[in-house]
Amino acid sequence: ISAALSLVVAQRLARKNCQNCLVPDDSATPEALKYIGFTEEELQTFQPRKGGGCAACEGSGYKGRQGIYEVLRVTPQVEEAILKQAQAPEILEAARYDNFLTMQEVGRDYIRDGVLCLEEFTRVLVVS
DSSP: OTTTOOEEEEEEEEEEEOTTSEEEOTTOOHHHHHHTTOOHHHHTSOOOEEEOOOTTTTTSSEEEEEEEEEEEEOOHHHHHHHHTTOOHHHHHHHHHTTTOOOHHHHHHHHHHTTSSOHHHHHHHHOOO
């Protein structure tokens, strides 16, 4: 497989916060944000937001969609891990050499930037 594979892509589609009516997201408690991977230091640097509902989004708080992508390039390090029949954690470690980001990491960036709210992140990316 490692010789034939060059790229693996996974994606999810999430509803974007309406940028016209952003309000602080009071449901995004520090405990909930830590649960999805934010550190205590990161929580000090941003205020989670959500769409409050307005005429532009017809009161829903959402307007448009945002793709959340995970792109794994099969680099020499990843290929070597596959050939050694490494488990997922070892392959992930090899992928990190090429700045690989998981969908959860990309989604957290979108929460930090106000593109997604915690509820939408959880709906799309958290497996119960």
